[in-house]
Each structure stands twice: as C-alpha cells, then as structure tokens.
Amino acid sequence: MIQTLKQWLTGYTEDTKPKDEDRLHALKKGPIPRHVAVIMDGNGRWAKKRGLPRIAGHREGMKTVREIVRAADDLGIQSLTLYSFSTENWKRPKDEVEYLMKLPEEFLKTDLDDLKRRNVRVKMLGREEDLPPHTQRAMRTFQEETKENTGLTLNLALNYGSRAEIVLALKRIIEDVETGKMDKDEVDEQTVDRYLYTAGQPDPDLIIRTSGEIRISNFMLWQLAYSELWFTEVAWPDFNRELFFQAIMDYQQRSRRYGAV
Numbered sequence: 001m002i003q004t005l006k007q008w009l010t011g012y013t014e015d016t017k018p019k020d021e022d023r024l025h026a027l028k029k030g031p032i033p034r035h036v037a038v039i040m041d042g043n044g045r046w047a048k049k050r051g052l053p054r055i056a057g058h059r060e061g062m063k064t065v066r067e068i069v070r071a072a073d074d075l076g077i078q079s080l081t082l083y084s085f086s087t088e089n090w091k092r093p094k095d096e097v098e099y100l101m102k103l104p105e106e107f108l109k110t111d112l113d114d115l116k117r118r119n120v121r122v123k124m125l126g127r128e129e130d131l132p133p134h135t136q137r138a139m140r141t142f143q144e145e146t147k148e149n150t151g152l153t154l155n156l157a158l159n160y161g162s163r164a165e166i167v168l169a170l171k172r173i174i175e176d177v178e179t180g181k182m183d184k185d186e187v188d189e190q191t192v193d194r195y196l197y198t199a200g201q202p203d204p205d206l207i208i209r210t211s212g213e214i215r216i217s218n219f220m221l222w223q224l225a226y227s228e229l230w231f232t233e234v235a236w237p238d239f240n241r242e243l244f245f246q247a248i249m250d251y252q253q254r255s256r257r258y259g260a261v
C-alpha cells in the first residue's frame with residue numbers, strides 16, 4: 001500500500017526512480033538555462049513548523065545551498081545567483097542577523113575546497129561596505145581564492161537590493177558622462193547592463209522562488225525582464241536536487257518568445 005501511494009505521489013518506486021546520471025543525461029539533451037537565480041525563502045517558516053528557532057532553519061538551509069550549487073555545476077549552468085541576504089533583512093532580530101553574517105565564513109571553511117575543485121568562481125552582488133568586517137573578509141577571501149576559475153559563476157546576493165543596484169549604476173553612468181568618459185547619446189540598455197553587479201553575465205533565463213510567495217521582492221528587477229518564473233510551495237530547507245531538476249525540466253517545456261509572436 002505505502003509503495004503504491006508513494007508511486008502515485010511521485011510517479012516512482014525505489015526501483016523505478018531514474019538514476020541521477022540518467023536524469024542529468026536526459027536534461028542535457030534539452031536547453032540548459034545559462035543563468036538561474038534563486039530566492040531562497042522559507043527557512044523561518046520551516047523552523048517554526050517544527051517548533052525550532054529560526055536559526056535552525058538557516059542552518060538546514062545552508063545544506064540546500066550546497067546541494068543546489070553542486071546540481072547547477074553538474075548540469076553545466078553558467079551562472080547561479082542565490083538571494084542570500086537583502087537590504088531589508090537588517091531589520092531582523094539582532095541575534096539572527098549576527099548568525100547570518102557568520103554564514104559566509106562558515107561556508108568558506110566547509111566548502112571552499114570543493115568549490116575550487118569544481119572550478120567555481122564566487123562573486124558577491126551587493127554593498128560590501130555595510131557588512132561586518134569579519135563578513136567582508138570572508139567575502140573577499142572567497143572571491144580572491146576563486147577569481148581565476150572558469151566554471152560556474154556563483155553569485156551570492158548579500159546585502160543586495162535591486163533598486164539600490166540600479167541607482168548606483170545610474171550614478172556611475174552620470175559621473176562618466178559628466179567627466180566626458182562617455183557621451184550621453186551612447187547610453188543604452190547595454191550601458192546599464194555594464195554598470196550592474198552582474199556585468200558580463202547573461203540575464204537569468206529562469207528564476208526560482210521557494211516557500212509559496214509569488215513576488216520578486218526587489219531582486220534583479222532589471223535582469224529578470226525576460227526570465228521564466230518558477231514557484232514552489234516547498235520551503236528552502238526542503239528544496240533539493242530533484243526539485244531543482246524539475247524546475248529545469250519545466251523550463252525546457254516552455255517556449256520563450258522575448259515579446260515576439
């Protein structure tokens with residue numbers, strides 16, 4: 001009975017579930033998104049549902065970060081952007097913010113070697129100057145230690161807000177026009193692209209948001225103009241490789257017209 005229910009729910013039993021390499025092989029036959037962005041939501045709700053402190057949700061969520069980075073690398077995705085800490089998150093309780101600000105150095109200790117072995121380049125998107133010194137040091141080390149790598153670009157959006165990113169880009173464009181570095185008639189959409197944190201990277205083809213919210217929350221507003229949106233009720237700590245592959249499979253089923261008919 002349980003097996004039947006499981007088969008009905010997931011479509012598979014243990015012995016009919018496709019092997020990981022078979023799924024990778026099947027996915028690689030279709031278009032692989034060059035850039036996937038993820039709003040990793042639901043850590044607090046996950047913890048609350050289990051009567052645990054919010055920090056327990058964040059700790060569990062870091063395991064999912066590791067799993068999804070590896071899945072993206074295994075698929076050959078060019079860029080993966082993880083919305084880790086928004087400019088609004090500073091309003092959270094002090095102890096929670098202090099815990100979150102230690103995650104980069106934790107991740108550095110546990111995952112730098114694996115990321116280097118996988119040829120992953122780590123890049124921070126956001127205002128570094130507002131971070132605590134110890135977090136800034138961890139981010140600088142991560143970026144310095146992986147800057148020559150040519151595999152997956154792992155963008156960690158930390159202290160990031162899209163409107164703030166766009167305002168900073170506009171200020172830098174105005175400064176370059178005023179100093180004669182650029183003529184205002186040259187300013188076009190590609191100019192703005194070059195002044196954003198994601199300069200040189202393709203726009204996200206797919207954005208994933210976990211935990212049921214259906215909104216973008218000031219994330220990559222410029223870059224997401226033509227992105228496919230994929231939402232799941234599953235909270236980030238429960239998100240996994242299988243669901244990530246499901247999102248990629250759904251992306252492959254969608255035809256993208258970029259506004260054309």
Ligand SMILES: Cc1cc(N2CCCCCC2)n2ncc(-c3ccc(F)cc3)c2n1
Pocket residue numbers: 040043057058059060061062065082083084085100101103104105107108138139142156158236
């Ligand atoms: C503050 C924060 C929060 C954060 N969360 C997402 C994962 C769930 C836990 C809470 C929120 N994640 N996820 C990855 C990072 C990260 C940042 C920099 C870095 F170099 C390596 C990893 C991260 N940092």
